[in-house]
Amino acid sequence: MPTFELGPNQYGKAETRLVRVERAAGGDRITDLNVSVALRGDLAASHLTGDNAAVLPTDTQKNTVYAFAREHGIAGAEGFAARLAEHFVATQPAIHEARVSIEEYPWSPVDAAHTFRRDGGEVRTAVVHHGPYGTQTVSGVKGLVLLKTTGSEFHGYVKDRYTTLPETRDRILATSVDATWRGLEGCPDPAAARAALVEAFADTYSYALQQTLFAMGSRVLQRCPEVVEVRLSLPNRHHFLVDLAPFGLDNPNEVYHAADRPYGLIEGVVRRDGVEIPEEVAWTF
Structure with missing residues (x-):
């Protein structure tokens, strides 16, 4: 039985x-x-x-x-x-x-x-x-949509028989940021953390969205000393340059197709080095 x-x-x-x-x-x-x-x-x-x-x-x-x-x-x-x-x-x-x-x-x-x-x-x-175990506070933002029209490249990646994506030295970089941050004591200033995310996205010359993720998390840690960990989820909102040659037109990085799916999803955690962070309370659902 x-x-x-x-x-x-x-x-x-x-x-x-x-x-x-x-x-x-x-x-x-x-x-x-x-x-x-x-x-x-x-x-x-x-x-x-x-x-x-x-x-x-x-x-x-x-x-x-x-x-x-x-x-x-x-x-x-x-x-x-x-x-x-x-x-x-x-x-x-x-x-x-x-x-x-x-x-x-x-x-x-x-x-x-x-x-x-x-x-x-x-x-x-x-x-x-x-x-x-005490009280743990995790603050964050979701759906923070950011886009830069230049200052981003993507090349040097693995290529196999199924690869069709062309390398680019100039592309639109866009994402919808879901981010959380926490401190060991107190409540980090959400306005300061958000401003750091936006600032790092804007002024980081990006060769990969992964690089931008690390820069954004690092900037929050720099600007908010009470924060010990930043978690980021960055969907890559792809913008593909439209081929206008069939219509006898050039396209000097001006006209794009904004694709909503499928999309690359880049996720990661940036932590303050040398600080012991207790395990997050496990709520399974």
Whole structure:
């Protein structure tokens, strides 16, 4: 007779949409968040027998997010996530670990009072793990679209019988940056880290997107001394020069086909040398 056991498990309220308006005489301020909570602990009974005595309803978790936004305000995504994670562990005896993940959507004022414009594309991220191991904060950005029209080459690569890609000494380099960074203590300044990513992409003469990745991660570590590790995922948004010769036209690097798929995906981690980084808390899903 086969036997079975319950493996790692968690539960929580995913994607609670929260918009908080701070009213002020000099003009309002909007904070727009998507908050997900995941809890772990002594929860086997709910899976094995349906005993919910240790289960804090996910609806209660949602209500807690809204109530904390009113009672405590939102002093940055990282601080808000940490406050929530610590609350769930401190108030629920059966809960030993909490993870709060936040996406923050940027808005810019149109006038000096009450009108805003949603800035497209880019999203700020923050993930806080809290449990017996302490608190770990990982900040980041996703969907940061960058493009440079020159200052990039690609040549000298391996060629075999299936290679058709021509070498180039001048190409468009474009990507949509997903990046996270963390420090051993405190919350790194997300604005400074983002600025370092953009600056390194712009001023690095690139012979490969891999080289640009390392330059971007290194620049964050240079500019943000509290950061110890940067993780980057860079899809190569290919722009292929269109052959206009059949129409009797030249194409001096002016007309391109922007291909959305398939795409090269370059990923890597840049770490501060000589600093011991503890293993990241393993949440398997």
